[in-house]
Amino acid sequence: xxxxxxxxxxxxxxxxxxxxxxxxxxxxxxSTYLAWYQQKAGQAPRLLFYSASTRxxxxxxxxxxxxxxxxxxxxxxxxxxxxxxxxYCQQSGDSVLSFGGGTTVE
Amino acid sequence: QVQLKESGPGLVRPSxxxxxxxxxxxxxxxxxxxxxxxxxxxxxxxxxxxxxxxxSANYNPSLRSRVAISMDTSENHFSLTLxxxxxxxxxxxxxxxxxxxxxxxxxxxxxxxxxxxxSP
Numbered sequence: 001x002x003x004x005x006x007x008x009x010x011x012x013x014x015x016x017x018x019x020x021x022x023x024x025x026x027x028x029x030x031s032t033y034l035a036w037y038q039q040k041a042g043q044a045p046r047l048l049f050y051s052a053s054t055r056x057x058x059x060x061x062x063x064x065x066x067x068x069x070x071x072x073x074x075x076x077x078x079x080x081x082x083x084x085x086x087x088y089c090q091q092s093g094d095s096v097l098s099f100g101g102g103t104t105v106e
Numbered sequence: 107q108v109q110l111k112e113s114g115p116g117l118v119r120p121s122x123x124x125x126x127x128x129x130x131x132x133x134x135x136x137x138x139x140x141x142x143x144x145x146x147x148x149x150x151x152x153x154x155x156x157x158x159x160x161x162s163a164n165y166n167p168s169l170r171s172r173v174a175i176s177m178d179t180s181e182n183h184f185s186l187t188l189x190x191x192x193x194x195x196x197x198x199x200x201x202x203x204x205x206x207x208x209x210x211x212x213x214x215x216x217x218x219x220x221x222x223x224x225s226p
Contacts, residue, residue, distance in 0.1 A: 096167070
């Protein structure tokens, strides 16, 4: 079973700055199986990226995802009020899914 | 576009069985995978399991002994049952489509979520 560890747990930043979120897998995973989600308070998660770096329609290009192997990164430039949320990485290898513990951007 | 909505009892007694249904509109549940995910208060997301329209299912190893997911193509919905519940099963339960499972799997779209409380 692949364990995803996200860091930091909380990122405290001001609007306009850059947030860098990390997701580390306990073993190599095919980047095809790595996705990122955003969750705001009281809402269902929203898909942002899949296949490690493929942006979903509607996600601004100042938000970027990258990575391979065991290290994956979500970068949010020029933070806007709507970006303050919890972000989760998720993997789908071996038909057993798992989520990271999340990073709160506040 | 495809939309999902969870339904079922919001309160379940300890040791009883939790049963939820996810109704899918705007598309057929055939030819795709469908998932259940939950989130206990203040906790991260936890994958419960998923099912393919063929009927094959995969479950979280930590829940496998208590969980079952089924689907009804005539009603265009799929269901979750979780037996012998305890307070630790109190959570918001989400259903989601696990799209492009064999190419680039991702959970999208999601239902709005449903809070299920386990309490006497």
